[in-house]
Amino acid sequence: MWNENKFTQELNIQYPIIQAGMAAGTTTPELVAAVSNAGGLGTLGAGYMKAEPMKEAIKKIKELTDKPFGVNLFIPEITDASEEEIEKANELLRPYREELKVTEPEITKPSTEIFEKQMEIIIQEKVPVCSFTFGVPSKEKVHQLKQENIVAIGTATTVKEANINEEHGMDMVVMQGSEAGGHRGTFSGSFDNALIGTMSLVPQAVDHVNIPVIAAGGIMDGRGVLAALTLGAQAVQMGTAFVTALESGAKKQHIDAILNSTEDQSVITSVFSGKPARGIQNEFVTKMTPYEQSLPGYPILNTLTKSIRSEAAKQNRPEWIHLWSGQTSRLSKRQTVGKMISDIVSQVEDIEKNR
Amino acid sequence: MWNENKFTQELNIQYPIIQAGMAAGTTTPELVAAVSNAGGLGTLGAGYMKAEPMKEAIKKIKELTDKPFGVNLFIPEITDASEEEIEKANELLRPYREELKVTEPEITKPSTEIFEKQMEIIIQEKVPVCSFTFGVPSKEKVHQLKQENIVAIGTATTVKEANINEEHGMDMVVMQGSEAGGHRGTFSGSFDNALIGTMSLVPQAVDHVNIPVIAAGGIMDGRGVLAALTLGAQAVQMGTAFVTALESGAKKQHIDAILNSTEDQSVITSVFSGKPARGIQNEFVTKMTPYEQSLPGYPILNTLTKSIRSEAAKQNRPEWIHLWSGQTSRLSKRQTVGKMISDIVSQVEDIEKNR
Structure with missing residues (x-):
């Protein structure tokens, strides 16, 4: 079965589909819970959230679903x-x-203070999955998450960045192709040279890291999901497709x-x-x-x-x-998360059946 | 079977794999014939060739293979x-x-004279497939090719350009993703906005044209070929993978x-x-x-x-x-075309079997 792999087994979810942790209001607790309830992995985009509102949102998500979910944090930059x-x-x-x-x-002045508090809450609340963008947390922090059985997912835009994620002990890595909407996750080297299309980025990363690779960038339907898995990804992460969902706060x-x-x-x-x-x-x-x-x-x-x-x-x-x-x-549609995910599943199964 | 579709049936070839018509010496008659003999579609990159050398190369290809092959021409630009x-x-x-x-x-001064002569030879020599880059030939020229049963394949980098190809009567269209090496085929609108990743470009084109779509950009092995077909393409076009082939003239x-x-x-x-x-x-x-x-x-x-x-x-x-x-x-390798294509076929069949 297309949906039985390391990713779905390790996270104990039905479908290898992550809703990206988009910041600034899009990922309401309702959206996150709807994705997890539909069999995917919802993610609270907490990049710009202060500790207390983030904690409240996590509590709200837990009220709305008993399935695994994630929180996405931004590695702070002191510019x-x-x-x-x-x-x-x-x-x-x-x-x-x-x-x-x-x-x-x-x-x-930008500081790391909010990030430290966010990390404390992730651990206190035993959030099942914590993903990171704009860099990699310290090995010490990754170790802390692992001790609490929190799955740590990084973001990379080149094979080199995927290697850095693996070296830091991250459990999985999202490879963000140039098609992806929103901020580039590039944290090492030039932004221009790190605009690698998903079709190129995924198989090269799969060949060079041992942790599961999650494909992101350009994926909007069952064709994209199955194509990404064919390239060797264990799961996909979709952002734009969820922005227009009826449950989105965009x-x-x-x-x-x-x-x-x-x-x-x-x-x-x-x-x-x-x-x-x-x-x-x-x-x-x-x-x-x-x-x-x-x-x-x-x-x-x-x-x-x-x-x-x-x-x-x-x-x-x-x-x-x-x-x-x-x-x-x-390919974007205004529809419920439930409809979107069930359409993806049907489309994947149709393609497989007709081959 | 993954390789039985409109594309392979229409061209009467075994595998939905085109070797891109790269100009300037890479596509020797040996390379073109090796690809066609291995079950794909070899293409002479004649963009920069004068009429007589092009004619000689076509004759040489015909000596080396009795399978279908293509010639790629550049639509002239009077800059x-x-x-x-x-x-x-x-x-x-x-x-x-x-x-x-x-x-x-x-x-x-650039002129259209060489192109006119190239077109005459394509028709005289009854080349099975003629592909075009940097624009679309006139409807009259496309009609001429069709009368001679020459399959006309265009190149597009946006859905709009795919639509223009279809309107001009082209039989098929290559969608060139941003991953692709060599010249951008963009001929309508801004080059910057037409850097669309293959994962995005292919399904959107498939949904908006009725002619077969050929995926190009980032495809190097069986994973890429099957992923492209999963996105709805009828075939793939690969360039970089063939540059390093032992038969290449690069x-x-x-x-x-x-x-x-x-x-x-x-x-x-x-x-x-x-x-x-x-x-x-x-x-x-x-x-x-x-x-x-x-x-x-x-x-x-x-x-x-x-x-x-x-x-x-x-x-x-x-x-x-x-x-x-x-x-x-x-993912590039120095190997024969035969080995490359047989590895692609095995990899595709392995992925299909293990699903």
Whole structure:
């Protein structure tokens, strides 16, 4: 059977399908629980969450499902930006703030404090799966998770990064192909050279690590799931497909943009957060791209643009919101998680039967 | 059976595997015939060939195989460049020419004359398959091919381009994913937005055209072939995998570079030809990239750099040669075409059996 493998056995779930831990409101406890209840692995995107709201969300998920689920954390980055760089960015952002009537945010120095607290809660709450993006936790932290039987999943965009994950003791690794929507997980080497298509990335990673490989990037239906397993992946991780689910907490403008976009409308841009991410090109991207190289890095720029993006959503200005999307948006549907997963399962089984 | 489908039936061949029509010497009659004799579809890359040498190569292929084969042509582009642009490029290229002792080439205005003669020969010689890159032939030309029972295959990098191919009456279309080595086939819209991964591109094209879709980009072994068919493709086209075949006419330095490269070393660059292409980053790319935007377009820049590249190969200077390669180079092997295809077939059958 296509769904019986190391991944589903180790996690004790029905289907080798992970819902990506997308940050900033998309992964409501309802979405996470719906995915786990449908036989996949739901993931709370806690990258931007403070410890207490994260704890509450975990408790809520536990009320909604008794199946395994995951929490995704961001490895913190201690970026520095000069007063001058920040002032230059504020100058560029001022017209948006004035139009939307939002004030200039204060920049607090990035720290690792929130991450430390998040890790404590993961362990206290015995979250079944903890995944990481933007780097690899220390060997010590990975060891701690293992002692609590928490499965640790990393994110890589090159074979080299997959090797680093394995060396740090991670249990599994998500290989994020260039098709994937949202932030690039690249943490070692150039972002440009790490835009490897899923068709290339998965078999090369499978050949070079001994831990299970999870394919991400461009997968939206049963064809993609079975193709990824054929390449040697033990499971898939899907993001964009879940953003438009009825249980998703994504903003209406974001959902509509995905549903109406074509594969040639998404671009890799760092103008929203300071870190390259794939999203649908809109006015903000077009206008800010000429200044891309001089903007502050992540997470400082993310903080600077945050209120613009959230207020733009409230005032229905999709042209100024980050519209993260992968390259397979023509296959997106507005449907329940249950319908989506049962359609994937039927499609996989149909392909297998008709071969 | 995995290899029984519209594609293999229509072409009357054993396996749904096309060897890409790579230009500039790689696709010797020996390579083309070896692929066709092994049950795939060999293709003469005639993009840069004049009519007479092309005719001779076709005759030679016919001596070496009685199986179907293809010829790939480039849709001509009538690019203009100012004296000033050309002089600026020559200034940048002078140090390479001096070091290699090659002279400045004369630029003849690009014309459609060679293409017209190539088309005449395709029809005279009743070549079984004619594929096209960099655009779509006129409806009249496609009609002519059909009258002679010549199968016409186009190249597309977006769903929109696939639609244009279908509208022009093409019989099949190759969907070139961003993983693919060599020149991008993009002919409508921005090159940057048309870097769609194979995992995304294939199912979206399959859903939007009625002609058979051929998957290209990142496919190197049986896993890739079966994954592409799972996505809905009727066949695959492989380029890089054949460059390192023992029957290939590629330069030794090119073959060695592919065999020793990793997936994160290739980049999209237009510094060799004026048109974006994927190859392994080397000194020429690094040094010329800062001037990329101001260089003349394709095919003018191609003519300007041609003698540098061929002389660099003779003098064993791989740092100045175009080292076209896809993103799955870790899977490349130096082996015969026969071994490569029989390994693909065994691997596909093993995956199917063990499911």
